[in-house]
Amino acid sequence: MKRFAMLIVAALLTAPVFAADLCDINLQKLEDALATQAPNGDTATQQVExxxxxxxxxxxxxxxxxxxxxxxxxxxxxxxxxxGGGGIS
Incomplete structure (x- = not known):
């Protein structure tokens, strides 16, 4: 039972770290995608920015x-x- 409790505590303590990592990972993906796209000023690109x-x-x-x-x-x-679906609403 103690091991299970320790596992739960460890999972709860590391969850914010994973969330911060996901934020950084997503921002890096966006940087990479925007850097490789030709600037065309379309609605989707503006929405992404x-x-x-x-x-x-x-x-x-x-x-x-x-x-x-x-x-x-x-x-x-x-x-x-x-x-080819454009942006989201």
């Missing part, structure tokens, strides 16, 4: 969940635009 800016702002103020949410949305827009 806005969401990326919101994610970076959230990271600065310590809102890891906001960073992850906005960066995930931006990555989704990129994925949809690669498939």
């Amino acid at each position: 806005q969401l990326k800016a919101k994610a970076e702002e959230a990271k600065v103020v310590g809102d890891t969940e906001g960073c992850i949410n906005n960066s995930n949305k931006a990555l989704q827009v990129l994925e949809n635009s690669d498939k």
Whole structure:
């Protein structure tokens, strides 16, 4: 029982670290994707840049969940635009 309790405590203590890592990973993916795209000023690119800016702002103020949410949305827009689906609503 003690091992199980220690495992739960360890998982709870490391969860914020994984979240911060996910925020950084998503922001890096966005940087890479935007760097390799030709600037065309389309709606999807503008939406991605806005969401990326919101994610970076959230990271600065310590809102890891906001960073992850906005960066995930931006990555989704990129994925949809690669498939020809445009942005998200």
